[in-house]
Amino acid sequence: MWFPKSLPCDVINDEESATVIVDCSDRRLIKIPPGIPSNVTNLTLTINHIPEILPESFAHLKDLIELDFRCNCVPIMLGPKDRVCTNRLFIKDGSFSSMNNLRSLYLDGNQLLKIPKGLPVNLVLLSLEANTIFSLYKENFTGISNIEMLYLGQNCYYRNPCNVSFHVEKDAFEDLLNLTILSIKSNNLSYVPEGLSSTLRELYLYNNRIEYIHEYDLKNMYNLEILDLSGNCPRCYNSPFPCIPCENGAPINIHPNAFATLKNLRILRLHSNSLRNVSSAWFKNTRNLQILDLSQNFLASEIRCAGFLTLLPKLKELDFSFNFELQSLHTALIGQACLLIQTQVGPFPTKTSNWDICKQGLEIKEDTFSGLLKLKELYIDHNYLCKIPTGIPSSLKILSLQENNIFSISNESFFRLTQLEELYLGNNCYYGNKCNKSFEIQDGAFAGLQQLTVLHLNSNNLTKVPSKLPLSLEVLYLNNNKIQVISRHDFKNLVNLTVLYLSGNCPRCYNAAYPCEPCAGQSSLKIHQHAFKDLINLRELSLCNTSLKSIPSKWFENTTRLQILHLERNYLVEEMKSAEFLLKLPLLEILDLSFNYELQSYPKYVNISNTFSSLTSLKELHLQGYVFQDITSYNLDPITKLHNLNVIDLGVNFITQVEFTLFQKVPNLTVIYLAENKISPFSENVNKSKCLELSSKGGERKLNKFDVTSKLNIEMVQKFLPAGKPQCVSSGKTLDLSLNSIFYIDPENFRSFGDITCLNLSTNDIGQNLNGTEFIYLGNLTYLDLSFNKLDFDSFNAFQEIPKLEVLDLSYNKHYFVVESVTHHLKFIENLHNIKVLNLSWNEISTLTECEIKSRSLKELRFAGNRLDILWKNGDKRYVNIFKHFRNLNILDISHNRLYALTGEVINSMPEKLTELHVNNNRITFIDWKGLMHFKNLKLLDLRYNRITMIMTNVASYAYSLKKLILNSNKISSLPPAFLHQASNLTYLDLSYNNFQSLNKSIFLSGNENYLHVLKLNGNPFDCRCEISDFIMWINENNVTIPRLATDVLCATPNDKKGTGIIYFDLHACSLDSTCMLIFFFTFCLVILSTALPIMKHIFYWDMWYICNWFAAQFKRSKISTSKTLFDAYISYDTKDEAVSDWVFNELCHHLEGNGEEHVLCLEERDWEPGKAVIDNIILSIDTSRKTLFVLTKKYVKSGKFKTAFYLALQKLMDENMDVIIIVLLQPVLQNSQYLRLRRKICKSSILEWPKNPHAEDFFWHRAQSSILEK
Structure with a gap:
């Protein structure tokens, strides 16, 4: 296509x-x-x-x-x-x-x-x-x-x-x-x-x-299934958008018979219509209604009875949310009704201070919904509802009563809801929906909900767990309540429960992110030792933020399938010393004990029980925010028995010392996260006074107003996210010590830590001189990140102790490189025999002790952000060969080095096996392109953001293997002819944001020789004059992708074309220039001839006259001698038409052969040879006649005889190169014939029309005679 x-x-x-x-x-x-x-x-x-x-x-x-x-x-x-x-x-x-x-x-x-x-x-x-x-x-x-x-x-x-x-x-x-x-x-x-x-x-x-829905507005709409009238006369209270209510807040007025014809209506939405009543007459014929939305109205009184619901037997979804009444006089009756409801509940006391809330709220009469036998979903959220509606049909599957004022639930509240699957009762009493009483749930209130799977009771000021919860329950949210006690029978027989959230009950309020009320005396949530006995299928349990101080093992005797346990933000430091409960969790995979630190305490060690070793299935252990000083193998020995542990998170603990041998004992550990601590080195060989500057001088240290959670991203509390580089974590076993206080690397800290493959020590202020002993025990290390430190490169032996090191990140270590007269050795690279990636970026390296560095293994070198402009300054040849001996280097990045030129000497000093060379973001104005011949496998050359003004040579001829050339954001204004000749491998060329005003098609290859796939040209100030036409023709003729060609590759000049795409340039306008030149040539010749001919005539008149007449005589003699014509004209006409035959004999022959005329005509009925084939007679007649005259009528032009004679006459015209055809139109035929139109333009005298005016016949015969005589 x-x-x-x-x-x-x-x-x-x-x-x-x-x-x-x-x-x-x-x-x-x-x-x-x-x-x-x-x-x-x-x-x-x-x-x-x-x-x-x-x-x-x-x-x-x-x-x-x-x-x-x-x-x-x-x-x-x-x-x-x-x-x-x-x-x-x-x-x-x-x-x-x-x-x-x-x-x-x-x-x-x-x-x-x-x-x-x-x-x-x-x-x-x-x-x-x-x-x-x-x-x-x-x-x-x-x-x-x-x-x-x-x-x-x-x-x-x-x-x-x-x-x-x-x-x-x-x-x-x-x-x-x-x-x-x-x-x-x-x-x-x-x-x-x-x-x-x-x-x-x-x-x-x-x-x-x-404002009005009249009786006949919706008449005859028998097929209507969905009708949405929401937002007409809207309820504007707390509206999130500009809202204009009807006058005086009036509701939409719907005629009782407005929906009378809507027999097939399935969905009716009357959301935010300020409705104060709902007419039963609306629904007398809408028996098929399945979804009704009456939310955000003023139906607190109407819904009390909602008699209209009896007319909706097929209703499946009903939404009454946000229908509470605003404070007004007429709501007093509703308030009294709510008071009655509260007092009729039974033994539940109701404080008078809550009556005013009910005055605004919704009251629903008993059995209001009882007629909705097919109802599946009911939403009555945010209504200040004071009790659970009764009489809800048993067919209901989802019931939402969130953001109300329901403070009590009785046994009869859900008595008939035997098919209920999801119940949402959250946020009925919390800091955002305050109340002055406790949420009361009568014993067995949910017992009858035998199919209930999801129950939300969060944020309800609930003081106890509802009793007799249904056995079918799978998800239970009781978080953020005021439950202080979990009794033995609270979760009795909940064998199907898989998710249980009890967090936020008796919360730990220190540094809380929301208004928080602890339990009396800052006591913890009291959970009976057998509370979870029946939760045999529990998979996830959240007890975070419950001020727990101990966890009895009895809790988990039967929850052996528990996989995720949240215990963060408690007071479990002491509990971790025993943690007998862990013996009961053989399948636990994720355990979060973060931020359980004791206030104003900074212990020397973490103290965890040996029972941690029983968590044989544990994959992630999070211990952030315990807050302690040292990690020792003795104190964390239990985790060494966790053979499936993959992640241990000890971040944000203000740890100062770590015994790394501990982690070597955990066989499958892949991530050791110790970032964001205060770890500093410790060794017997090091001055302890120096190394322990941040350590405690005693067993414990008191901290005043100790704030730890402020340093933590809240998301990290829920899920561990490594702060290191993804490449580091993906390389294998990872140790992350970033963002600590490790100013000195002690090899003893890593003794027996030989199996880690990635070590992150970034951002630690390490300032020592590495001598090749620091990582002596890390024999399997492949990735080492030492970025953002203050390393001193003074030793030849640095990193030589890491034989398998492949990736080394030394970026952002400029501290000593910017200090004058300090030794800067990079010779250590020669000792890294397996190094593949080395990052020395952003160190501002301007001087080195060695002038040449060698490496046979290095594949990628990042040297951005340094000072090669100083190392390679004019007249200083010392560092020219700094990269030359990286024999197998493939990728070299020397961007951001303030370079002004790439001379042939510099290029020839680079490794010849380079495949990628990044020289972007420099100040380069000159490149020795011929030097690119040095690279045999160069695939990518990045020269963007430099100051190159011109390229004078065919780059591809010097870099034949080049596939991608990036030259954008320079100042290039021209390219040499044949710039891409022989560039069979170059597929990507970026010339965007330069100063190109035009490009010649000779720069590029065309047709089958063109291998370019992508050419970027946007951002250039193209001059859209005829000089660019060749390039535009090249674009049209070649299959090259030019991104945003029509919209971003624009003309800058001339002004009338500024901002238009170059592809829209009118090539035809340029072709007119050639035409003008041709016209000029002919007019010039004409002027010369018109001037010269009179002069020549005056001088050579008789000579020219003699020569012309001599040639004319010779030509006439030759023509007469070769002529074989017998007739002046062959007359082709319709012999079957008597009128035409009569006209031919009595008119044509009379005027052309008679009256003294000497014309000889050939007629079929007179001159044809009898017995001879018609076709032969036609051929003979045309050949022996000087011209052929066709007498045309409407009937004759359709005959085969005419067509045959006409084609033969045309053949003679072609053979003799002379016009031999005369056409006489007796009738108006072939009016649309292109042939006749053309003949009228070229040979007007050869087409004759029989005049309608008899007085014009003489002129007609005169023209006919002239046409026959014409040569």
Whole structure:
């Protein structure tokens, strides 16, 4: 499938679905781009700035099925503020009429004032949302009766404001007999349109200003299934958007019989209509209603009885959320009703201080929902509801009563809800929904819910666990309550429970991130030792933030399948000393004990029990925020028995000393996270006074106002996320000691730590001189990160003790490199025999002790952010060969080194096996391109962000293997001819953001010799004159991808073309220059001849006269001698037509052969040889006649005889190169013949028409005689 390079779109040809998708989204287009494939089926032109659509815009796209033309002039408040559209889209009438296959048309967000005329008759979907259409008329939909989906919303609302009411003509939709979906939402519409089609299935009228739904507004809509009237006369209290209620806060007025004909209605949404009552008459015929949304109204009184619900036997989902009454006088009765409800509950005391809350709330009468036998989902959130509605049908599966004032639940609350699966009762009493009493749940309140799987009771001021919870329960949330005691029978028989959250009960409030109330005396949550006895299938348990001080092992006797245990933010330091409970958790995989530190305590050691060793399935152990000084193998010995442990997290503990041998005893440990501590070195061989500056001088140290959680990302509390580099963690077993106080590396700290493969020591202020003994015990180390330190490179032996080291990161260690007269050795690299990646970036290296460094293993060297400009300064040859002896180096990065030139000497000193050379972000103005011949396998050369002004040679001829050349953001203005000749491997060339004004096609290869795949040219100031035409022709003729060619590769000059794509340059205009030159040549010759000929005539007149006459005589004699003609003309006519024959004999022959004329005519009836074939007679007659005269009539031009004679006469014309045909038109025939038109232009005298005026016949015969005599 071919399309022009100028097409600024993405083209996808999906052969399986037989669709061709052209996506021109967000290309800053100001017109419809030419060159769109004619077989496109889906065209997207959204988010552009195209100002108009004309009939010829899409006329050639006969296969187009979907056209998306949204957001080409978005309304001011909806659109971007940096480019406000003020000129609305113009659509000429009939612009889409020729698109017979178009099914979907999207014209949203274009500020259209009206619906375009002449839409395709087969259109199925039409979307005109977010425009400025304020009126609809019947004529708007003329000719599009097949429309099924019509979207006309958001033409007038707070983000697209208007000062008029939306008008819909009566019966405007009457002719849309196939319409099934109609959306007129957010339109400032004040009434329901009349004459809606009976075929409608979905009608959306929400967020308008409709105050009345009359009796006949929805008449005859028997097929309507979804009706949304939400947001008309809205309830504006706490509205998140600008809201205008009806006058005096009045509700929408719906006639009792408004829904009488909606027998098939399934979904009705009356959300935020300020309704204060619901008429039962509305639903007398809507027996099939399944979903009813009455949320955000004022139905606190109405819902009390909700008698209308008895008329909805098939209702499955009901939403009464946000229907509480605002404080007013008329709500006093509701308050009294709630008081009665509270007092009738039974033994549950109700404080009078809560009565005022109920006055605002919702009261639901008993058995209000009892008739809804098929109800599955019921939502009554945020209603200040004071009790659980009774009489809810047993069919209910989901019940949500969150954000209410339900403080008590009785045995009868869910008595009939035997099929309930999910119950949400959270947030009924917490700091964001305050109350002055405890949440009371009667014993066995949930016992009858035998199919309940999810129960949310979080944030309820609940003081105890509900008793007799259903056995089917799988997920139970009791977090953030005021439960102080978990009794023996609270979770009795919950054998199916898999997730249990008890966090936030008796919380640890020190440094809490929310308003927090601890239990009396800061006591912990008291859990009976057999509370979890029946939770045999428990997988996840959260006891975090419950101020626990101990954990009895009895809790977990039967929870042997527990996999995740959250115990963070408690007081379990002492408990960890015994932790007998861990013996009961053989399948535990994740244990989080973070932030259990004791206040004002800074112990010497962590003290954990040997029972930790029983966690044979443990994979992750999180011990952040324990806060202790030293890690020793004795204190953490239990974890050495955890053979499946992969991650140990000891971050943010303010640890100062670590005995690393401990971690070597854990066989499958992959990540040891010790970051964000205060670890400092310790060894018997080191001055202890120096190493223990941050250590405690006693067994424990008191800390005043110790704040640890402020240093922790809250997400890390929930899940361990390594702070190190992903490459480090992925390399194998990892030890992360970053962000500590390790100013000195002691090898003894890593003794017997020989199996780690990655060590992260970044950001530690290490300032020692590495002598090759620091990592002597890390024999398997492959990745070492020492970035952001203060290392002193003074020894040849640094890192030589790590034979397997492959990746070494020494970046950001500039401290000593910027100090003058200090020894800077990099000779240690020669001792790293397996090193593959070395990062020395951002060290500002400007001097080295060694001038040459050797390595046979190094593959990648990052040397960015240093001072090679000083090392390679003019006249100083010492460091030219600094990289030369890295024999196997593939990648070299010397970016950000302030280099001004790459001389041949420098290039030749680089490793010849380089595949990638990064010299970007320097100040290079000169490159010795011939030096690139030094590289045999160079694939990528990055020279962006330099100051190169010109390239004078064919780069590819010197770097034949080059595949990717990046030259963007330089100052290059020209390239030499044949720049890419012989560049058979170069596939990617970036010339963007340079100073190119034109490019010659000779620079590039063409046809089969062109191997370039991607060419970037954006950001260049192209001069769009004729000099660029060759390059544009090259673009069109070659299959090279130029990203954003039509939109970002732009003309800078001349001014009249500034900002237009170069691909749109008119090549024809340049071809006219050649024409002008040719005209000039001919006119010049004409002037010379007209001047010279008179002079020559005056001087050589008689000589020229003699020569011309002599040649003319010779030519005439030759012609006469070779002539074989017997007749002057052969007359071809219709012999079967008596009138024509009569005219030929009595008129033609009379005037051409008679009257003294000497013409000899050949006639079929007179001069043909009898018995001879007709074709032979025709051939003979034409050959022996000087010309052939055709007498044409309407009947004769259709005969085969005429066609045969005409073709033979044409053959003679071609043979003799002379015009031998004369045409006489007795009747007006062949009026549209291109041949006759051409003859009239070239040989006007050879076509004769029999005149209608008898007085003109003499002139006709005169012309006929002249035509026959003409030579």
